[in-house]
Amino acid sequence: MSESVRFHFDVNGQSFTSAGQASVQVKKNLRELGIAPDVIRRVSIAMYEGEINMVIHAHGGEADVEVYEDRVVIILNDHGPGIKDVELAMKEGYSTAPDNIRSLGFGAGMGLPNMKRYTDEMKIDTELGVGTKITMTVRF
Amino acid sequence: MTVRELSKALGCEELKLPEPDREVEGCYCGDLLSWVMGRAQASQAWITIMSNINIVAVATLCDVSCIILSENVMPDDGVLDVAEAKGVNILRTADTTFGAAAALARVTGNE
Structure with a gap:
């Protein structure tokens, strides 16, 4: 069986008020599909961090979630500035977020590291001035 | 101990309590949201000064x-409106984060 269940979301880059809507919806959908709570937690946290990153750095983007028999795949796509130094961006505590974002409790430099920590695989395709695509897989 | 019982025991103000009967199991303190998200466990009470x-x-x-x-x-x-819609309980205390965590440990027997 290679059939998957798919969800698609547009991540609004205009405000933090709506940030997290896609992740919260995914959490609900996965629960309805009977996915294990630990998997749901990992998927929704990784996706939330990705959503926040898209709002902070890329004026929003798109999120696709594919649920297979043995894994969940999350694909985040944006047309933001791209990541200059991926290795540096992966370091805990490194952040390029502006001060107003920090005052909201974000910008601690934990976003990408958390996404990696909570998923089994993470692939970053990024090009300066073009955008970033992040593919994450959580296995059951 | 339920959230409502905890609230009474700590003398908290109940700002929004859509799920008063949820069990509280331990506590996590923190204000950096990504940090909290990476560390806090299900059913813990989360103490913070972050208000957005x-x-x-x-x-x-x-x-x-x-x-x-x-x-x-x-x-x-x-x-508070969003909390109501999402079923998230929000309490408020005059105590510091440390004071609230210490009081929570006392009343839940986790000292």
Whole structure:
């Protein structure tokens, strides 16, 4: 069986008020599909961090979630500035977020590291001035 | 101990209590949302001074039993409405984060 269940979301880059809507919806959908709570937690946290990153750095983007028999795949796509130094961006505590974002409790430099920590695989395709695509897989 | 019982025991103000009977199991303190999201466990009470709308999303994703706003912090406009809609309990205390955590440990027997 290679059939998957798919969800698609547009991540609004205009405000933090709506940030997290896609992740919260995914959490609900996965629960309805009977996915294990630990998997749901990992998927929704990784996706939330990705959503926040898209709002902070890329004026929003798109999120696709594919649920297979043995894994969940999350694909985040944006047309933001791209990541200059991926290795540096992966370091805990490194952040390029502006001060107003920090005052909201974000910008601690934990976003990408958390996404990696909570998923089994993470692939970053990024090009300066073009955008970033992040593919994450959580296995059951 | 349920969230409502905890609230009474700590003398908290109940700002929004859509799920009063949720069990509280331990506690996590922190204000950096990504840090909290990486560390807080389901059913813990989360004590913070962060008051913007994103605390509701973090609480939902971590599945904490309640948010306790310490130092009499007032949530931003709209936070309580979203909390109601998402079933997130929000309490408020005049105590510091440390004071609230210590009191929680005392009343839940986790000292």
